[in-house]
Amino acid sequence: MKKQQQLRPGSYQSGTGFIHRYQELVRKEMIPYQYDVLWDRIPGTEKSHVIANFQNTARLLKGEQPEEGFYGMVFQDSDLAKWIEAASFSLINHPDPELEKELDDVIRLIGEAQDTDGYLNTYFTLNGKEKRFKDLLEGHELYCSGHMMEAAAAFYQATGKDSLLKIMEQNVDCIYRHFIEEKAPGFPGHPEIELALLKLYHLTGNQKCLELAQHFINVRGVDTEFYRKEAEARDWSIWGNDPNNGEYQQSHMPVRKMKDAVGHSVRAVYLYTAMADLASLTGEAELLEACRALWDSIVNRRMYVTGAIGSTVIGEAFTVDYHLPNDTVYGETCASIGLMFFASRMLELDPDRRYADVMERAFYNTVLAGIQLDGRHFFYVNPLEAVPGVSGKAQTHLHSLIVRPSWYACACCPPNAARLIESIGMYAYGENETTGFCHLITEGKVTMENGLSFLCETEYPYGFQVTYRIEKGGKTLALRIPGWSRSWKAEKNGQALPQNLVKGYLYVETADGDEITLYLDDSIRRLYASSKVAADTGSACIQRGPLVYCLEGVDNGGDVLSLRLKENGAAKALPYDASLLSGIIPLELEGYVSAPQEELYSDRKPEQIPCLLHAIPYYAWSNRGENQMRVWIPEEK
């Protein structure tokens, strides 16, 4: 059943191109910056207390008096976990003894903050052991454990050291004892541990991990009253969320019955990722069918053209089919990262470019848009339309910021993006015994366990010639031809290859020294949304390669709302400009600017004056101050 699997960390080394620049941004800016945040060392930024929470927990467990109680969000521990994971992947890509020492130190601290029974969570250790596992709805204990398991796996893969792995195996024992041996009811309010347990299982073969993951997936939503009963059994709660809002945390029905992607979008895609991974392990048709239905629900009816998901801030959630407002969208960076996870697991089951196309869409647009080009400011929310004066100001738009803040009290997205970028090779490539899969086009060197190794040379996403120089061949190379590439050709050693695709992949036999080149479509394309999407009717959006473009005020006389795109008008890619927005190819498109209309409503259509529209890649928006921005532009003949 399992067609192929993710590449091991370290099997992909970026070269000097686009991906490399982002990995360097993560390594040089985000990881050190986030480390300082964990330690509360950034003046003027809200304190995170992440390390302080672990230190105080360690003191308490040693019988000393903590200096302070727990501080921060209940899931604050996961910030450290995600930082460890990102730093570990960075170590693989770029050895750094100082960083490794920092990792050793914080892992030692984590060990000291672990209770003798393996329990690990600073909030519940500092706030009273009697509350453990009593608020699965909001407590995030299992969520934090899950992230720490992922960190343990990455640190082990980076260094061969099992220090964190041992801590987390004891934690697995603790959780296993509670939920399996002692048969405690319930399942995590925020899915995450399921995919993490499966990751540990893949790495270590620990059967308890598999059993626990299956357990949490199988019992979820079976007792739809569980959270209500749980809430009634205690006289406290973390936030007082409604325990009856089952859709929010995907506890409204058993997972195998799910057909529509609903609720908190990060919770949703984390759960679906684990479901797909489990289906891949067990080959269970019913679970796989649910995964396919949920995938279709997202990408066919509930996803933005930028790969953003979550149409509303209310519950940071999916809403209903075709409801995709561009201005009030939530579109959390983490949700698009989770969508990449889900896509990656679906690809393992079924190497079909439809999964990789979405993974690429989410990565190059929403995930990268979450990060300022300086690596020090971040969006949680990724709108497709921003209007100064409305965005961040109107009651309905308070979540929709127009410039990236430096950090958040709830800091999930920045470290999540960091770990994703440092481990992008795991998503870009896959392998099985016979074949190496190239799902994403990323320049650099790939060394697979099946023996295949090659160098990928390209200026992608700004260049559309992609050359694979096979160092060690003898296996099949499966090259995804992106769905957006209307025309393409491929050559091996200068000879054209037949255009036979299997589910969007070109399967090429390789030998040592082969040179395989793809020529993808470099045209500027327009996308049209289905008329069912009320927000986009009459408008088009611009895409070139995998990049969705947008219009920003700073390039367009300040006023994007007055611009119209000329239907079938000329569109030109300007030369690559290394000095603009860390290096982009801007586009020029024929369009119109609507003459100013002072009246709110007028019975005379303002003159549509021909002009050139200047578009930049969406991921690079909001790097030049407050700006109008639009992805969907009304078309005019």
Add this chain to the structure above:
Amino acid sequence: MKKQQQLRPGSYQSGTGFIHRYQELVRKEMIPYQYDVLWDRIPGTEKSHVIANFQNTARLLKGEQPEEGFYGMVFQDSDLAKWIEAASFSLINHPDPELEKELDDVIRLIGEAQDTDGYLNTYFTLNGKEKRFKDLLEGHELYCSGHMMEAAAAFYQATGKDSLLKIMEQNVDCIYRHFIEEKAPGFPGHPEIELALLKLYHLTGNQKCLELAQHFINVRGVDTEFYRKEAEARDWSIWGNDPNNGEYQQSHMPVRKMKDAVGHSVRAVYLYTAMADLASLTGEAELLEACRALWDSIVNRRMYVTGAIGSTVIGEAFTVDYHLPNDTVYGETCASIGLMFFASRMLELDPDRRYADVMERAFYNTVLAGIQLDGRHFFYVNPLEAVPGVSGKAQTHLHSLIVRPSWYACACCPPNAARLIESIGMYAYGENETTGFCHLITEGKVTMENGLSFLCETEYPYGFQVTYRIEKGGKTLALRIPGWSRSWKAEKNGQALPQNLVKGYLYVETADGDEITLYLDDSIRRLYASSKVAADTGSACIQRGPLVYCLEGVDNGGDVLSLRLKENGAAKALPYDASLLSGIIPLELEGYVSAPQEELYSDRKPEQIPCLLHAIPYYAWSNRGENQMRVWIPEEK
């Protein structure tokens, strides 16, 4: 300063046309239906307990045991007040001894529910006298008193009976004692009593009414901390609203400093109405300037093309300039009624058609859209776009219903619309010693105190010839030429009149027997919103006469979102169809239907297939079941 004033109730009698049909709907359906609701006599409808609350209060005050405690919203008393007002106006228009007896009976009951000190409120009398005037933020005591004062005025004008007037003058004494003599701090959380006190003052000359109205207007927002202090001084509250959200209840600054229309839109326009009335009485320039600024803020930057106001359900409030989403709008029926009040008071100060144009826009579109054609179902929220599956379903659209429910627990809008329609002549006409003003075009007979009387004959809003047959002349007739009427002509006794307008009014000298005829523009017009309104870019809306049109699914193959309006395409008014939607003129417009696109996003623009679009007046939408509906239609060449 005071240029003209509203017509007395009863000075306008509708004929047999459009207004008459609505007045008959109110008289035959709404008033009896609402009366039964007050008495909890409608099976299957949520009980209102309005009369029951008064009965129980009366029992308590007699020293008997109430059968039940207070039930309903804290402002439930105002439902009875608005019904009395509507029924009284109806009595003026159409004498009805049975209805008058019902009025006498409920007024007797109100008297029995009044405390010996003049205090009148069933919630606070049943829930403990010690709470009186302690929660001005949410308690609505002064709001309910205000509505009852308006009812008292109307009942007196209808019958000459001062029974309710006496009750309310005692209530004025009670409020005066508390706020003026005893110098209690504070002002009403929901403005209403200010305009009501001024109405009583105009009727009776009671100086206490003027003084109290001035007091409440003058102290409002001076102590911006008042509600916080009030909340801190008690250990209970009605709903627990945030006392610091000053904009919500317009307590964020002194009224004379206000420039932007903010907060709860009904509260806002009720306050502005009283401010304009007071400015008109006192001639105070500063207050008048604030009124003008607030007017401009609404109509130039924060009003929908339907005359709806309140861009968000969050606080049922204004948001920011040019933020006018068509689907998530609140657009409460009551807010547009309040906007008509405000317009009417501004017209008294300054007979300029810009006020009357807005009054007409609000009336013929949002106010009438609030009422099902059967008179038994009502919208609070009046969206400009409705999409089954999204409207009423998505978390952001739960308020935006797609069919009118029969009644609401919070039943403010239906009786508010009823009283407005029955007293429409007061808004349509004005007078001073020398001149009769026709602000709105309503068929029927007008008899002014200045001696002028005339008959207005027209099929407006579906016919654009308007004939005024002067019965008693000798005064000037000031006829508003609507701002939307690009071309027009006027004749007196068959002779063309010069097209000299003063602020949009044609001033015509009259003599007994004169016949003055207006020929207004019957063309089908397109309106374009300023590009600053993101939601409307690239779209047009259709208007004919004062009626905004919309496309509804039932007339257009079910799918309105796929329709485009042909730029400069032909548009045709079909013959008046008496059997359709209680009688309308449907429009046919050249347009396109976008070929179906199954993919969520496609890089091929769907074919735009020429077709005819079928438009109906917006006020008549949602009378034929669940339907897509749109006011703003994307244009295509």
